[in-house]
Amino acid sequence: MNIARFQTEFDKMMNRDYFSEKVHPMRQEAFIKFLKVGIPTKKWEDWRHTNLSSISKESFRLSDGQDAPKSDIDISQYNINDLETVVIYNGHYLEALSSIPAGVQLLSGLEYLEKKDSGFNSPEHSPFDLLNTAFMDSGMSIVVDQNVIVEKPIRMLFISSGLESLMVTPRVHIDLGESSSLTFIEQHVGESTSFFQNESVFITLGQNAQLNHIRIQSNSVTTANIVNIQVEQNADSQYTFFQFADGSQLGRLNIRAELKGEGANCAINGLALSNNSQHLDNHIITDHQVPNCTSSQNFKTVLQDHSSGVFNGRTIVRKDAQKTDSTQSNKNLLLSKSALMNSNPQLEIYADDVKCAHGSTTGALDTDALFYLRSRGLNILSAKALLVRGFATELLDKIKHDGIRDFITERFDIWLTENSTK
């Protein structure tokens, strides 16, 4: 998408009368900055393995009224047991299909921004942060007051649909008050043929708050999904993230978790499955700013055909962050000789009394294990499937909610059936 085209869409955005003018200066400033830097190219260090041509070549237009569902849509096919759902369809919030548990405030992203007096988060770590601020037009915000334990998980179901090239820019805020707790699920689905979603999620965890964040990226394999997650953790808070990705042509997950209060814990996990020409990319930064925090990054990718993937994990331990305990692990399984994985776990340590471990392995299925299983009578396909399943089990077991784990495990098994016969 060339820059002039972004300008046309931006002008349309600024002319929409239902948007608060309060955010206009913020949009404008971000857009001007975006125009200066443009879409990253492979010459950028953080983007050198990420081919963004599907975004830079296509002409996307903003989703508008005509892209809302024409009639009632059936979401039963996306059913996950035992949760509350908020439905967002091509960027449009569908209130009739949505439900929210008591004790939780649901605001549109813009309502949330208006409510906040000042200092709302507008990071500029990448051009996609800027692009999100410039175009933010959907997504919802969840505010949980202090001491509220939300029992039922809340799911945001993002459906992308249609034959036109749409750009959707969700902005999600999750604010957990002191000692509150929530399980938040983002599920990205849909069969749209050309779709560019640039999503930003801002998470603030009060003291002793707990957020379990699960992201399921299963939208069609022709779409581009960029997600920018920014987490701020206060003392003794706990953030657990798990992404399961089997969809999208280009998937790029950026997470920056800042541990700002002592005793905070952050566990970031991901399982990616790719085939054909998919590219799934994970860039994770865990930033220890204060003492006595713990963190882990644990990512696995299974790659089939000529798909590719990236794990770029950074753990930063600042000078004051003594007694940090952190681990980083990245393991990748190549099911095809043409698949390509780039793994780059990095530690940046400025404190001297810390415990940090990291490791990375990439390889094909273990031939000794395969022979062992076959020598017990399992045919080669079952044996391979069992090994891939075993590879993923460690991560799948980390999903605490039964309904979600069952759902993801089922999707995993379907992928396995379709991809282990190659």
Added chain:
Amino acid sequence: MLEIKNLHASIDGKEILKGINLSLNSGEMHAIMGRNGSGKSTLSNIITGREGYIISQGDILFKGNSILDWSPEKRALTGIFMSFQYPVVIPGVNNTYFLKAALNAKRKNAGEKPLDAAGFLKLIKEKLKEVDMDPKYLQRAVNEGFSGGEKKRNEILQMLTLEPSLAILDETDSGLDIDALKIVAEGVNKYRNSERSFLVITHYQRLLKYIEPDFVHVLIDGKIVKSGGKELALELEEKGYSWLES
């Protein structure tokens, strides 16, 4: 049961087996003894179908059929089993799940109905007792965190569960303390009957004190240089292998 005829095999261009002839009848237990590098493990790998070896001459017949072109799973389903010298650790694969899948593959092949979870549990609990294993092993990943002895007992557990007609015990005594060795030997001895054959591959005669072979063969440099009864094992214990080397 098993007939090996003039078997020549090489790996990476190096000839390891140089004309092996061996015939095992139903109910017989044969031991193959030899030093490291004599070709013992190559022989057991080739019988079970591990890839990577080139068979330049000879044949292996199992129950009258040439098996050289058979996949490892076909050999297993037809009744060949090997207790591995180094059982493989398979993270994330639950021992129960694996054993049940293997048993049901075998039942399916034999035209029997698969066992359900309850039926399998009942069966496996009996087998566990025979090798003195705690049921908690079933909940672990295959061989993960198992001691050397536990791994070998797990191999025998698999043998008792899958009920092969030919069991190859590849260096089953290595890594076993005397108590574990006795338990393993007892499991094997109980499993012996007139329908089942064993090929015991070993370096030392230690195991053969507890599992008495009918025949002992000495393998040196890819050839069987001497065959005899169980007393041959004792002779080897006393004299070593060098008197048989040319």
